[in-house]
Amino acid sequence: MAKRIDVSDLNIYYGNFLAVENVTVSIEPRSITALIGPSGCGKSTFLRSLNRMHEVIPGARVEGKVVMDGQDLYAPDVDPVDVRQHIGMVFQRPNPFPTMSIYDNVAAGIRLNNKKMKRADLDTLVERSLRGANLWNEVKDRLDRPGAGLSGGQQQRLCIARAIAIEPDVLLMDEPCSALDPISTLAIEDLMTELKERFTIVIVTHNMQQAARVSEQTGFFNLSGVGQPGRLIEFNSTEKIFSNPDEKATEDYISGRFG
Amino acid sequence: MSQTSTTPAPATGQAPAPIGQQRGHLPRWAPWASFAGAAVLVVLLDLAFGLNIALYVLYTVVLGTVGVYALTRLVEGARKATDRLVTCLVVSAFGLAMVPLVSLVYEVVARGIERLDGEFFGYSLVGVVGEGGGAYHAIMGTLVVTALTALISVPIGLLTAIYLVEYGRGRLKQAITFLVDVMTGIPSIVAGLFAYALFALFFGPGVRLGIMGAVALSVLMIPVVVRSAEEVLKLVPNELREASYALGVPKWRTIVKVVVPTAIAGLGTGVTLAVARVIGETAPLLVTLGIVNGTNFDPFDGRMATLPVYAYYQLTQPGVPPQFAIDRAWTAALVLIMLVMGLNVVARLISRFFAPKTGR
Ligand SMILES: Nc1ncnc2c1ncn2[C@@H]1O[C@H](COP(=O)(O)OP(=O)(O)OP(=O)(O)O)[C@@H](O)[C@H]1O
Ligand SMILES: [Mg+2]
Numbered sequence: 001m002a003k004r005i006d007v008s009d010l011n012i013y014y015g016n017f018l019a020v021e022n023v024t025v026s027i028e029p030r031s032i033t034a035l036i037g038p039s040g041c042g043k044s045t046f047l048r049s050l051n052r053m054h055e056v057i058p059g060a061r062v063e064g065k066v067v068m069d070g071q072d073l074y075a076p077d078v079d080p081v082d083v084r085q086h087i088g089m090v091f092q093r094p095n096p097f098p099t100m101s102i103y104d105n106v107a108a109g110i111r112l113n114n115k116k117m118k119r120a121d122l123d124t125l126v127e128r129s130l131r132g133a134n135l136w137n138e139v140k141d142r143l144d145r146p147g148a149g150l151s152g153g154q155q156q157r158l159c160i161a162r163a164i165a166i167e168p169d170v171l172l173m174d175e176p177c178s179a180l181d182p183i184s185t186l187a188i189e190d191l192m193t194e195l196k197e198r199f200t201i202v203i204v205t206h207n208m209q210q211a212a213r214v215s216e217q218t219g220f221f222n223l224s225g226v227g228q229p230g231r232l233i234e235f236n237s238t239e240k241i242f243s244n245p246d247e248k249a250t251e252d253y254i255s256g257r258f259g
Numbered sequence: 260m261s262q263t264s265t266t267p268a269p270a271t272g273q274a275p276a277p278i279g280q281q282r283g284h285l286p287r288w289a290p291w292a293s294f295a296g297a298a299v300l301v302v303l304l305d306l307a308f309g310l311n312i313a314l315y316v317l318y319t320v321v322l323g324t325v326g327v328y329a330l331t332r333l334v335e336g337a338r339k340a341t342d343r344l345v346t347c348l349v350v351s352a353f354g355l356a357m358v359p360l361v362s363l364v365y366e367v368v369a370r371g372i373e374r375l376d377g378e379f380f381g382y383s384l385v386g387v388v389g390e391g392g393g394a395y396h397a398i399m400g401t402l403v404v405t406a407l408t409a410l411i412s413v414p415i416g417l418l419t420a421i422y423l424v425e426y427g428r429g430r431l432k433q434a435i436t437f438l439v440d441v442m443t444g445i446p447s448i449v450a451g452l453f454a455y456a457l458f459a460l461f462f463g464p465g466v467r468l469g470i471m472g473a474v475a476l477s478v479l480m481i482p483v484v485v486r487s488a489e490e491v492l493k494l495v496p497n498e499l500r501e502a503s504y505a506l507g508v509p510k511w512r513t514i515v516k517v518v519v520p521t522a523i524a525g526l527g528t529g530v531t532l533a534v535a536r537v538i539g540e541t542a543p544l545l546v547t548l549g550i551v552n553g554t555n556f557d558p559f560d561g562r563m564a565t566l567p568v569y570a571y572y573q574l575t576q577p578g579v580p581p582q583f584a585i586d587r588a589w590t591a592a593l594v595l596i597m598l599v600m601g602l603n604v605v606a607r608l609i610s611r612f613f614a615p616k617t618g619r
Contacts, residue, residue: 056504058428085507095498098615099520109506112516148615159502166506 002029002200003069003086003169005050010064011229012042012049014057019045021229023064025219027170032192032201034211034238037221038253042230043204044092046221047172050202051087052080068170085113088168092175094155096147096162103143105158106130109166125165133161134191153184160191164199171195173203177210189214208254212242220250283334290343293330294323320351364596371593374586379594383564384552390583394591396554397569400469401598404548404565405538407473407558408480413530415477416484423485424492425514442482450478451543458547467549469558472565475543480533487529491522524613531606535599541567566595 005027012020020042027033035043048054049062052073066073073083096105106126110117117125126143130136135157139150147158156176163171173192177185185207192201192214205211211218218241223230234247245251301318304310310318324347332340383396419439423432454475458466495518503513519526544565550572551562570591577584 051505053501053505056501081504081507081509083507084505089505091498091501091505093498095496095502097499097502097517097521099517099523108503109508112503112506112508112512114512146615162502162506 002196002198004029004200005170006065006067007050008065008067010046010049010062010066012045012054013061013063014045015059018229020049020221021231023232025232025235027200027202028217029200030196030198031216032196032203032214033217033219034215035202035204035219035221036206036208036211036253037230037233038223039206040230041221041223043221044174045230046232047174047202047204048089050170050172051089052083053089055080085109085166086168087170087172088163088166090156090159090163090171090173090176092178094152094159094179096150096155096158098146098148100147101144102139102147102150102158105147106161106165108162129161129165130158132164132191132195133157134187135161153180153187156180156184157188157191160188164195168199170200170202173201175204175206178206185210208242212238218242220245220247220253222249222253285331285334289330290323290327290347293326294319297322297326320347320354324348324351367589367593367596370586370589371591374590375593379587379590383554385554387552388578389580392583392587394564394566394569394587394594396551397564397566397591398594399554399556400548400563400565401538401567401595403556403558404469404472404476404544404563405534407470408476408537409530409534411473411477412480412484412533416481416530416533417488417526419481419485420488420492421514421519423489425510425518439482439485442478443486445478447475447479447540448542448546451475451546453478454543455546467547467562468560469548469555469563471547472544472563473558475547476537476540479540479543480537483533483536484530487533488522488526491525491529492518494525495521521615524610524615527609527613528606531602531609535602535606538598538602539567539595541571544568545571566591566598570595 006025007027008024010020010023011018012023023046035047037043045054050066050073054060054062062074064074068086072078097108100108103126104111106129107122110122110125127136127140130139135154138154139145139158147155150158156179160173160176177188180188189210192203195201203211203215215238217235218238219235220233220241221230222233234241234245234250236246240246241250242254245254298319300322301310301315304318305315324344327347328340328344331343378391379393379395380398381395382391382393384392384394385396419435423435427435454471455466457474458468458471462468499517499521500513503517504510508516545568548565548568549562550568551564555561555563570588573584573588573591577588
């Protein structure tokens, strides 16, 4: 079930380094929200703070609130492991588990958590997830082969299948197409459009056309200088951002007059 | 040597000189011919002065190398000549390194093969004076003690490595790393004396037990396991851990089900090589196990024989006539070498069969 996320006054730190400052934003359910901005401005950092992956890094911490349907994800009694079961993530580089077959990779969310499930149900789930990720037809005859033996684009779709197999409420994608050819990219974009019926999707991308094509909302991050924290400069509907943004910096970045 | 004929120019008039055109070209057998020539020359020298085998080889190699260098320099130019010179040097260094290894294996095999028979593997030394007898008790002792050592060291070593890589932070991690480094350098006799002193506290002086040997060997084996396992675990990409966390898998389960399976080939190889490292230790076993003529399977009760200690005593206290015991010592050494080589093969097989598969 898709859920909305409200972020307020979020400061994100690496040790003493303030990487992202004062983000307040609402992410709508059943839609795609794109985050754009120059390299190093904190898009990945922000994205990872939404499912508490940020704190995996030693010394990394967060101040502020991230509220998903009324539940503060950073409340003291919330287990980050639970949060991650509800907010899935796809990484920039495809990272299937090398020791597992294609089938096991998709089933990893179930198997690794020792959830009991009947074989037939698991089969159905794997098929549904692989179909969801547009990969079923390519791999249905070799589900028992290693996941690392697929092409890069197929591996990325395998990772998407793995992420949606745990039925998260929200799906975070960090530059999911940056290593892919245009055809795989298109396949993944189509996929996102299908998936947004069921999930809330947040995607980081360097590809303006991609942001314009797939997303309903766009957030533009920027930083004023090296060593300065990144900020969310503008958050608006994608249409507005790409036609008539409120901020000069956004317009400069989008039209390539940046820096 | 004549210049190689140039290829006919293309029909369309003047062609620029092709890249990589060589001045000349030595046939492939030329370096070998140079060494053969050197060998012949040295034979002549030999006839004149009389040389021993070591000098013979040395002169041949030096003369041959000089010949190859000079010849290549004349025909193919300086760069190729340097290339050949360095090749000659590297191959010679390799040959030099192989000399002790090959001669050791040759010596042990030649002397040990004599008694490499059924009796050696089937009988102990009980009631043997002079001819016959075997090392059944010592082989079994070595296997029991080594297995026990592995049983102690592998869990401690692996868990320590997992702590260092996955959990360790700050001071404690530094301290453990430092202590492991120190342990790596402990002389083996010190490990033996440590185990002896430890058990003597409880059982009084003069105690000899199989488990003492295992404790002493563990002191030597644990740091080796920690080091190798640490290196292997560090090689597991962080992305896999993050992929697992992102699926809502807790850290400990990520380690058990993702990190360790990914590294299992390297871990297995490391453990096997660590076993190979301690299986031939003599000094600590000398002070903790002693020697005995009969078979003892119980590491908690009395002395046990082991192969290295067996070889030591057969050689140093052979009895009269000494030859039979000395033969047994060589065969024990041979069996030990075979065990170590076997373990190395096992290590290779482990890394071959457990490595993550990417086959399409
Ligand atoms: N593990 C880390 N430790 C310390 N600082 C980090 C770490 N990861 C990122 N940073 C810093 O945080 C800031 C934001 O980095 P982040 O990776 O979020 O940028 P990004 O917007 O995703 O850039 P890109 O578009 O290149 O992926 C940068 O200044 C970076 O140097
Ligand atoms: Mg990034």
